[in-house]
Amino acid sequence: MITAGIDVGSKTIKVVILKDGRVTGRGMKAAGLEQAESATVCLRQAAAEAGIKESDIEQIVSTGAGRKAVSQANSQITEVGADAVGTVHVLPEARTVIDVGAEEGRGIKVSAEGKVVDFAVNEKCAAGAGSFAESMSRALEMTLEEFGQISLKSTRSIPMNAQCTVFAESEVVSLLHAETSKEDISRAVHDAIASRVASMVRRVGIEQKVALIGGVAYNPGFVNSLSRSLETEFVIPDDREYIGALGAALVAVERSKGNK
Amino acid sequence: MKANYGYTDGSGDYYITIETEGCLKCTEHDCVDACPQDVFAIIEDDYDDLVAAVVEEHRRSLAYVCSECKPASDPPPLPCVEACPQNAISHSW
Numbered sequence: 065m066i067t068a069g070i071d072v073g074s075k076t077i078k079v080v081i082l083k084d085g086r087v088t089g090r091g092m093k094a095a096g097l098e099q100a101e102s103a104t105v106c107l108r109q110a111a112a113e114a115g116i117k118e119s120d121i122e123q124i125v126s127t128g129a130g131r132k133a134v135s136q137a138n139s140q141i142t143e144v145g146a147d148a149v150g151t152v153h154v155l156p157e158a159r160t161v162i163d164v165g166a167e168e169g170r171g172i173k174v175s176a177e178g179k180v181v182d183f184a185v186n187e188k189c190a191a192g193a194g195s196f197a198e199s200m201s202r203a204l205e206m207t208l209e210e211f212g213q214i215s216l217k218s219t220r221s222i223p224m225n226a227q228c229t230v231f232a233e234s235e236v237v238s239l240l241h242a243e244t245s246k247e248d249i250s251r252a253v254h255d256a257i258a259s260r261v262a263s264m265v266r267r268v269g270i271e272q273k274v275a276l277i278g279g280v281a282y283n284p285g286f287v288n289s290l291s292r293s294l295e296t297e298f299v300i301p302d303d304r305e306y307i308g309a310l311g312a313a314l315v316a317v318e319r320s321k322g323n324k
Numbered sequence: 325m326k327a328n329y330g331y332t333d334g335s336g337d338y339y340i341t342i343e344t345e346g347c348l349k350c351t352e353h354d355c356v357d358a359c360p361q362d363v364f365a366i367i368e369d370d371y372d373d374l375v376a377a378v379v380e381e382h383r384r385s386l387a388y389v390c391s392e393c394k395p396a397s398d399p400p401p402l403p404c405v406e407a408c409p410q411n412a413i414s415h416s417w
Contacts, residue, residue, distance in 0.1 A: 145370035179371070184328035184339065185383075192332065228334055263332045267339060267416075 066116060067123045067320060069312025070103055070137060071146065072130030075166035075195070076279070077102050079110040080309040081121065082317060089114025090306060099133040107136060123320035125312040129168070141315050143308055144172055144183045150311025151275045152178035154301045158275035162265055162298070163308070164257075164286070165278045166194045171265035178311075182268040192260030194280040196232070200253045203236045204246055208283070211250050215285025218251035232256070250285055258289035265294065276300050277307040325369075329378035330386045330416070338386045339416040340378050340404075346412025347375040358407035361389045376413070390415065 071078040073095060081089035091110035093102050103126075111118050118136075126137035127146035143163070151161045152174055161172040169192050173182040186192050201211035222244065224235060232253070239249050257280075276298040280286055282305075291297060301307060330339035340363070347353075347366075355364045355376050363386075367377045382389045393402050404413050 141370050180325055182326040182328070184330075186331050260332055263337065267328050267337070268326070 065317060065320060066114075066121050067125070067313050067316035068107065068110065068121045069146065069309040069314070069316060070107060070124060070126045070128075070131075070134050071143075071306075071309035071312060072099055072103055072126060072128035072133060073165055073308075074129050074168065076305070077106045077128075077130075078306050078309040079103075079106045080306055080313045081110045081114040081116070082310075082313045083114065083116075085317070087310070087313075089116070090303075090309075092305070095130065099130040100135060103130075103134045104136070123316040125316040125319065127308050127312040138316070139319060141312055143168075144170060144180055144185065146308045146311035146315065147277065148172055148174040148180045148311065149178040149314050150307040150309075151277060151301070152176070153310065153314055154307065155273070155275050155299050157273045158299060159271040160265070160268070160274040162261065162274065162276050162290070163278040164194060164261055164276075164280035166198075166280075169193055169261045169264055171261075171268045173268045173271060184264045184267040186260065186264045192257060192264065194257075194278075194283070194286075196257050197253060197280070197283060197286060199233060200236055200250075203233050204240070204249065206246070212254075212283035212285040214247045215250035215254050216288060218245070218247040220248055221255065222248050222252040224252045224256040251289065254283070254285040254289040255293070257286060258293040261290055262293040270294060270296060272296070274298050277304045279305040281305075325375075327375075327377065328416075329383050331384060335387070337416050338390075340386060340390075341414045341416065342376050342378075343410070343412040344369065344373065344375040346408065346410030348373055350408075350410055350412075352409070354407040354409070355404050355413060358403040360392060360403065363389060364404065387417070 079091040089110040091106040093106040124137045126134035131140045163170040169186045325344045328339045
């Protein structure tokens with residue numbers, strides 16, 4: 065059986081193709097302004113990697129903020145539901161899932177079967193998501209990769225007073241003028257993101273083990289800050305940005321069986 | 325499932341929590357009509373259960389949308405909380 069999961073995030077679209085329960089193709093593309101078109105291109109890319117035709121896919125489930133834009137999808141699932149299924153599939157011991165994407169953060173408590181027990185989503189505050197680190201790295205004229213790495217070299221903690229990304233950028237400029245090191249500014253930014261994510265996660269409670277997924281989990285500065293804030297270590301899967309799409313593809317398998 | 329809809333911003337945490345196990349025992353769904361701002365709707369969740377949820381259009385503005393029911397002095401009981409026979413709805417602020 066061949067199924068696909070399409071995760072239409074606010075910044076990138078991810079596709080995972082499963083053949084008999086094994087990942088055979090993946091695709092990723094910037095969402096851009098035309099989500100439906102980008103999803104089609106991304107699905108084609110994943111199908112090519114899997115060596116199949118799109119018509120070979122029996123069931124497609126879409127997830128993510130733009131899930132309703134995918135015309136090829138047979139059905140949809142929320143990001144929370146897809147994250148839970150995908151995470152427990154790759155990390156069966158995970159009971160808390162933290163997903164931090166470009167524009168949103170999610171905290172999810174899951175059962176051993178991959179069912180959502182509790183969840184909280186922060187859809188509003190960009191200062192609690194990846195785009196904040198990205199805009200602050202631009203203010204410091206660094207790549208996001210450099211920005212994440214130098215945070216680990218910081219020697220002191222500086223609180224950021226600004227509560228909003230718009231004001232935070234001018235605070236970063238002020239810190240630079242005050243000759244604060246880029247390392248310390250980077251840590252302050254990551255600590256600020258982590259404190260908002262931690263506040264949301266505490267709402268559902270921490271149960272070990274804690275999985276960290278989403279593209280922001282590639283940022284070592286953020287991972288370090290969140291680990292200090294929540295006083296816990298994380299298990300981070302290799303393909304952390306594809307977990308939502310994987311979850312959707314797994315749900316597609318179940319739904320396909322249900323239709324037979 | 326405990327579903328927390330809302331957000332954290334610079335001014336605080338604004339979440340409405342719905343214990344959806346309560347929704348499974350409820351046939352009336354009075355919360356939907358009780359809210360003067362139409363914050364609630366009955367949806368089919370990922371597990372094919374009919375449960376109450378905060379509608380998407382209000383999830384990012386709960387502090388403002390719910391303010392009508394939360395006067396600063398002598399606040400009355402919240403209509404949504406009062407309407408739920410399962411005590412499944414709570415506000416974080």
